[in-house]
Amino acid sequence: MIHTFSFPTAISFGAGARELVGEHLAARGKRRPLVITDRGVARLPVFAAFLESLVKGGLQPAAFEDVFGNPVRAQVAGAVAAFARHRADAIVGFGGGAALDVAKAAALMAHHPGDLFDYEDGREGALPFTAEIPYWVAVPTTAGTGSEVGRSTVIADEISHVKKIVFSPRLLAQAVFADPELTIGLPAPVTAATGMDALTHCVEAYLAKGWHPLCDGIALEGLRLAARSLVRCVRKPGDLAARGDMLMASMMGAVAFQKGLGVTHSCAHALSAAVDMHHGLANAVMIDHALKHNADAVPERFATLAEVAGLPVRDAEGFLAWLVDLKQDLSIPAGLAAAGVPAAARARLPDLALADGCHQNNPRTCTRVDFARIFAEAT
Secondary structure (H helix, E strand, C coil): CCCEEEEEEEEECCHHHHHHHHHHHHCCCCEEEEEEHHHHHHHHHHHHHHHHHHHHHCCCCCEEEECCCCCEEHHHHHHHHHHHHHHHCCEEEEEHHHHHHHHHHHHHCCCCCCCHHHHHHCCCCCCCCCCCCCCEEEEECCCCCCHHCEEEEEECCCCCCEEEEEEEHHHHEEEEEEEEEEECCCHHHHHHHHHHHHHHHHHHHHHHCCHHHHHHHHCCCCHHHHHHHHHHHHCCCCCHHHHHHHHHHHHHHHHHHCCCCCCCHHHHHHHHHHHCCCHHHHHHHHHHHHHHHHHHCCHHHHHHHHHHCCCCCCCHHHHHHHHHHHHHCCCCCCCCCCCCCCCHHHCHHHHHHHHHHHHHCCCCCCHHHHHHHHHHHCC
């Protein structure tokens, strides 16, 4: 069964939802979509079948398949060039968070002048969004970032590897086709890392300072779904109900973090900049170490997190202990050394984390000394 709802984007959710994309585009007069995906997904039979479904629907798709790793500006430029060559009239982002972020950025830059980072959120003198943004839809193949329902794209600088955020409600996909069948073939490590990304979004959004009951409620339900289904997805990869739970938790986390994120994400972004670590894995490695910093600041919130996760010990200590056990169950490295982060790179992490904006929403202030301690304890 396909469920349809708008929150905040029109979403078609359920097994087989990907098969609705061609009809959806054709009904809106689109004929030449550019399908943006990553190198791994491009090699899968399901991607070839998806392109064939668009052709059978009377469309003339082209594919841009050169997304890989943490996406950088050059990948966006390549996608924009492919959009122009194909004379495309729409974009389909088909893949994980990296492919969807490149699709979103390419939609922005298809008709806007200048450089992508001229539109960086919070940059002094940033250019306004004034030109047309092509119609674009999202088809997520992982349950992690929730980029399909996000209003921002995160793209790294090729030289520094520092991630930059471009934000606008105009970047929202016009439609999302969330099909849990597309996540079944993910390898266990990818399922674990992306799932921990979704869980981290829910937890940090709930802990973020500020008053936002809407986001708090969404974050807690996302955590409940992830707590009951993430390990099931890894141990029983064909469990479609569990896959659906995680795909929904991913979207809920992305909606909830409109409220803000926190110290875990600043640590994770530092790791991505220093050693190009996958974002979800970086969150997973750091979450228990980083959240310990917040335990005394919002004990009542940790108690609620523990209750929603179904834990017998409903306090910060119980919740943090559960995260440690969860990481072990998912074969996530316990710390930086286990994750293969070299000592030389670790020295850079506190400064990189301090420069990241996510910790500004953390419920407890985090200084460079605090970051140094967190990373030292995570070694």
